[in-house]
Amino acid sequence: MIVETGHFALVLALALAIAQAILPFAGARLRDASLMSVARPTALAQFGLVALAYGALTYAHVVSDFSLVNVIENSHSLKPMVYKVSGVWGNHEGSMLLWVLVLSFFGALTAVFSGAMPDRLRADTLAVQGLIGAAFVAFILFTSNPFARVADPPWQGRDLNPILQDPGLAIHPPLLYLGYVGFSIVFSFAAAALIGGRIDAAWARFVRPWTLAAWIFLTLGIAMGSYWAYYTLGWGGFWFWDPVENASLMPWLAGTALLHSAAVMEKREALKVWTIFLSILAFSLSLLGTFLVRSGVLTSVHAFASDPARGVFILAILTVFIGGALALFALRASALPTGGLFAPISREGALVVNNLLLTVCCATVVIGTLYPLALEALTGEKISVGAPFFDTVLIPIALPLIFSMPIGQLLAWKRGDLLGALQRLRAAFAAGVVAIAIFAALHGAPFLSVICAGLAIYLVVGAFSDIAMRAAPRGAPLRSIVSRARGLPLSAWGASIAHAGVGLTLLGLAATGWGVEQIVAMKPGVAYDVGPYRIAIEDVASRAGPNYAETYAVMAVREGDATLARMEPAKRFYQARRMARTEAGIVTLGLGQVYAALGEQHEDGTIDARLYYKPLVLLIWLGAVVMALGGACSLADRRLRIGVAARARVTTHAQAAE
Amino acid sequence: MIWLVFALLTGAAVMSVLWPLARRGEAADPAATDIAFFEEQIAEIDRESAEGRLSREDGEIARAEAARRLLRARAARAGEAKPSRRNAVAAAAFAILVVPALALLVYSRLGHSNLPDLPLQARLEAAPAHSDLASAVARIEAHLAEHPEDGRGYEVVAPFYLRNGRAADAVDAYQKALRLLGPTPQRHASLGEARVMAEKGRVSEEAQRDFEAALALDPKSAISRYYIGLAAAQNGERDKAIDLWSKLLGDSAPDAPWRERVTALLAQLRGAPASEDGAKIAAMPQGAQLQAIRSMVERLRGRLEQNGEDVEGWLKLIRAYSVLDEAAQAKTALDGARKALANDRDGLARVDALARELGVGG
Missing domain, CATH: 1.25.40 (Serine Threonine Protein Phosphatase 5, Tetratricopeptide repeat)
Structure with missing residues (x-):
């Protein structure tokens, strides 16, 4: 009964979503307050229904109800409980249901926290959100129903793909979806603003927390996914430029650009059209990512043809929403009033540069992801676009972007003083140069790593220059510095912390150049050099897990004669799916890691292993966490934002923003 | 019973539309929120200037800008939104008629309201112990999950796996039984046989090793001799296969169950078809x-x-x-x-x- 109740709740959610899309929208057009007020309760009820459906599916997975096709195909009665729960989103149908759950969650949150919002904006926003919900619930019900049943249930399921049986999976998709789908609400806001024809600073103020929240989750989700790939795929890599990863990176780049342009819009009412465009773009890229991952296009263009119902359905959703939003944009954009004026060298100008560079990065990733697919569809030729392409194109764009980040922070609104900003960055420049010298002396080549590491230090120091200047103006007494620093707006702290996070990640990335990789046939007992450490196998044995059997090696990590730590890399075999998986052995030493993955075991007792020493590697993910922390600081800042323009000296240079 | 739950859910969904309609909320001035926003912004600027975080000069500029926007917002004051009875009735009708009708229509096409939940544990408890094979297997599996060192359990469950076509699971179970209970010719031979089933009748090298291990412990093991002969036949070593199987026939009792099959296979190998049609097709x-x-x-x-x-x-x-x-x-x-x-x-x-x-x- 629980299962069918969940199924019915999902069907009901579809019907209610249609009502949520139509009634408030009609209310906004007819200027009828009571019709518009339908939006909030329906958005809440919508979330309740989808949550009920999701709970029912989770229940079916937990109790191994093998009368559901979804449970048969993705569960096993012996699977540990945590993977029974996370297995719900470890498959196509369940993950789409999670997608819709997050979508309706953001709708409900908007309904709750929109007291101060103009009625029409709220009604239109929730109507658009309802429309997106209706489209995706219909997609689930008609092409990938997780509640499909069988009359004669089997006694055992086929188990979850072993690669997905990992704590990483328990956290990664929900975080990623909160980010990815979180941009839906920003999209709905943009569409509502275009429909209503009113876009101003107040709009940007309402959208700010949603953009930030989605961006924070997406940042954490991507970092989590990358760390997960790093320790489960057993190659020591953390980013593969895989289309699935790119699918999450594209909305992140667009979302980062949006975050910055929305700040300009809120403070100075400039860049309106551009901000609206980015709002549409961020969610469109999320939709594109969903299409790529969920339609089967990625495994092969031909897999798409094997299940056309799904692919065509998502493609239709994609076309309607992106096409519809862009059409609306084309109709309305020219009618938008232009906003504040600013000179090319100003905070706004710096943010425009930031936006341009981020958008170019984003376009690069889009092209690198879609080009191979288009080529395969047109000519049948399979190519893979990987790290060489992205490194070559993105590094030259990213480096100037990173270089200009602290400068932009120091420029005043409306018109800034570039020379003054550079002067105030003296400390940061000095730190960067010293860092380059130190890293070059310590590690030497590669050249790019040394430059990037120096740039990273410059960025971290530069990120806090603004805070330092404002908290400690020349000659200020020590006591006042603390109170001034406390008094600075949280959003200023947020920006500095987030920028410093980028610096930390960059330092971690730069340090990959100094890593050591060894592929050796290890004899038990013999120690092998890996960077500053030595690794030796002490024992090889097997043991049984709940639904797998594994062979593991006990490896000691030594420095000189002292054993620092032991790790147990393993190879697991999952009986139900007859699949093997490597489990990397990882030891964290400071910010660096020693990483070992097992390969073939030979008859003479030697084992092939990949051994890595990765200095500072943790910074890659810690940096992302710091970025998210900065975002959270900014999110906590509930005050209104004011952009203070410098007094005009030469007014003739000012020009229109748009 | 389940329809009662459905009815309650539908009622709640419909109420989420009817409730705000019935409340006839006060219409807010659409410009009011904008005005409030800019007024707050000005207050913020004043506060910052007062605390000395904004220089007087900067504060004035920012204040002037915000005030300009405030004026614009005041000028844009539009007519208030009025609720109308007719619209509310139409919306209520939509909620009461269309929402439940749509839900019922879609559910009747997709749902199975007559199918109860079937949690595994409850099914195991409901099925009498000997009623069917599959539930017995599930029961043993549950037992093995708790006692993974029970070799007997694996040995018991393995033949069931074979009968249900889960040969790979049978291989796994026999391997565990062999490891936990120690080698016997029977266990080695059963493992080999399971491997042959898993390979859809092909005697792999691994399986051959199992049979050889069985023969090392018991040179008379008929099943192992049969499969080693089969391996030879599959590898095209006709004479070896004929030799092995002839000896096997010579050693077996007249009523041995494998006699018929081995005789037929031997006949096939020697070129004399066992049955006319069968041989023709085989060729x-x-x-x-x-x-x-x-x-x-x-x-x-x-x-x-x-x-x-x-x-x-x-x-x-x-x-x-x-x-x-x-x-x-x-x-x-x-x-x-x-x-x-x-x-x-x-x-x-x-x-x-x-x-x-x-x-x-x-």
Whole structure:
């Protein structure tokens, strides 16, 4: 009964979503307050229904109800409980249901926290959100129903793909979806603003927390996914430029650009059209990512043809929403009033540069992801676009972007003083140069790593220059510095912390150049050099897990004669799916890691292993966490934002923003 | 009962639309929020200037800008939104009629309101211990999950796996039994046999090693000798296979169950066909083989259409279609058999039993 109740709740959610899309929208057009007020309760009820459906599916997975096709195909009665729960989103149908759950969650949150919002904006926003919900619930019900049943249930399921049986999976998709789908609400806001024809600073103020929240989750989700790939795929890599990863990176780049342009819009009412465009773009890229991952296009263009119902359905959703939003944009954009004026060298100008560079990065990733697919569809030729392409194109764009980040922070609104900003960055420049010298002396080549590491230090120091200047103006007494620093707006702290996070990640990335990789046939007992450490196998044995059997090696990590730590890399075999998986052995030493993955075991007792020493590697993910922390600081800042323009000296240079 | 729950859910959903309609909320001035926003912004600027965080000069500029926007917002004051009775009635009708109707329509096409939840544990408890094989297997599996060191359990469950076509699981179970309980010729041989099943009849090198291990412990193990002979035959070592199997026949009792099969295989190897049709088909290339089998099946079907009282014939036909993976044809044959054997109660029972066994026709 629980299962069918969940199924019915999902069907009901579809019907209610249609009502949520139509009634408030009609209310906004007819200027009828009571019709518009339908939006909030329906958005809440919508979330309740989808949550009920999701709970029912989770229940079916937990109790191994093998009368559901979804449970048969993705569960096993012996699977540990945590993977029974996370297995719900470890498959196509369940993950789409999670997608819709997050979508309706953001709708409900908007309904709750929109007291101060103009009625029409709220009604239109929730109507658009309802429309997106209706489209995706219909997609689930008609092409990938997780509640499909069988009359004669089997006694055992086929188990979850072993690669997905990992704590990483328990956290990664929900975080990623909160980010990815979180941009839906920003999209709905943009569409509502275009429909209503009113876009101003107040709009940007309402959208700010949603953009930030989605961006924070997406940042954490991507970092989590990358760390997960790093320790489960057993190659020591953390980013593969895989289309699935790119699918999450594209909305992140667009979302980062949006975050910055929305700040300009809120403070100075400039860049309106551009901000609206980015709002549409961020969610469109999320939709594109969903299409790529969920339609089967990625495994092969031909897999798409094997299940056309799904692919065509998502493609239709994609076309309607992106096409519809862009059409609306084309109709309305020219009618938008232009906003504040600013000179090319100003905070706004710096943010425009930031936006341009981020958008170019984003376009690069889009092209690198879609080009191979288009080529395969047109000519049948399979190519893979990987790290060489992205490194070559993105590094030259990213480096100037990173270089200009602290400068932009120091420029005043409306018109800034570039020379003054550079002067105030003296400390940061000095730190960067010293860092380059130190890293070059310590590690030497590669050249790019040394430059990037120096740039990273410059960025971290530069990120806090603004805070330092404002908290400690020349000659200020020590006591006042603390109170001034406390008094600075949280959003200023947020920006500095987030920028410093980028610096930390960059330092971690730069340090990959100094890593050591060894592929050796290890004899038990013999120690092998890996960077500053030595690794030796002490024992090889097997043991049984709940639904797998594994062979593991006990490896000691030594420095000189002292054993620092032991790790147990393993190879697991999952009986139900007859699949093997490597489990990397990882030891964290400071910010660096020693990483070992097992390969073939030979008859003479030697084992092939990949051994890595990765200095500072943790910074890659810690940096992302710091970025998210900065975002959270900014999110906590509930005050209104004011952009203070410098007094005009030469007014003739000012020009229109748009 | 379940429909009561559905009705409550639907009621709640409909109420989420009706409730705000009934409240006839006060219409807010659409410009009011903008005005409030800019007023707050000005207050913020004043506060910052007062605390000395904004220089007086900067504060003035920012204040002037915000005030300009405030004026613009005041000027944009539009007419208030008025609720109308007619709109509310139309919306209520939509909620009461369309929402439940749409939900029922879609659910009636997709849902199975008559299917209860079937959690595994409850099913195991409900099924009597000997009622069916599959539930017994599930029960042993649950036991093994808690006692993974119980070798006997693996040994008991393995033959069930083989019978259910889960040969890979059987291999795993026999391996564990062998490890936990220690080697016997029987265990090695069973493991080998399971491997052969898992490889769909091919005797792999791994399986051969198992049989050899069994023979090392017990040189008389008939099953191991049979499979080693089969391996030789599969590898094209005809003479070796003939030699092994002849010796096996010589050593076995006259009523040994494998005698018939080994004799037939030997005859095939020596060139004398065991049965005319079978040998002919065996000699053909693979595509033609299938063709020949199909034409035989068609001939059988033709014969049964003429004379439907042949129970054995019907059983053969249904089995053949199901082996050929032609579910629709098997279903047609089943229906035909049921019609033709309507007066033959025993025959009908046998047909039904076969249909259940093969899972034909639901």
